[in-house]
Amino acid sequence: MTSPTNLRVGGMLVGYYRLCPRKAWLSMRGIWMEQESDTVALGRLLDQSSYDRADKHLTIEAVAPDGTALIGKIDRANLREGVLHETKKSRSCEESHIWQVRFYLWLLALNRNNGPDDTPIPGPGFRGQLDYPLLRRTETIILDEEHVAELAGTVAAIRDLATQATPPPRLAKRSFCKQCAYEELCYG
């Protein structure tokens, strides 16, 4: 179980929070459902089989302005091109995926890494890319100052969430709840 003292916020958790704070709370409490594991396993398989093997997995650590430890485990990074890739199987939770990739770009900014054209991030030096190999689509993701402020706010909100003894209320059922591993727990 995660407590505020050992909290390390990762990209998937940020994506969950942006989608549904309840989902973020459940995952922080270590409630990890079978379907979720299958989804992650499929994502890993797609990642390993679909793209250039020259690209590398990358782990980035940083500290948020409020002192929260942050970690990003990036599917694939092509540092020469300045592209961080995240592989997904469907676009059903795309907004959540976009925030996950923005979070990774923010970690680079916090580490003061410059892009290939030596532009400090946020800027055009690095970009993210969502890859949907099953759909044969990609989406380019950028980070701007508004996103940075939103991400800092999201991390602060996740810190507060970690102190809550009970989960936030479930959402009024939305289409993406059908894809969520916690659907049965919420609505069963």
Ligand code: SF4
């Ligand atoms: S089923 Fe819906 S309400 Fe429940 S945790 Fe998942 S996204 Fe949130």
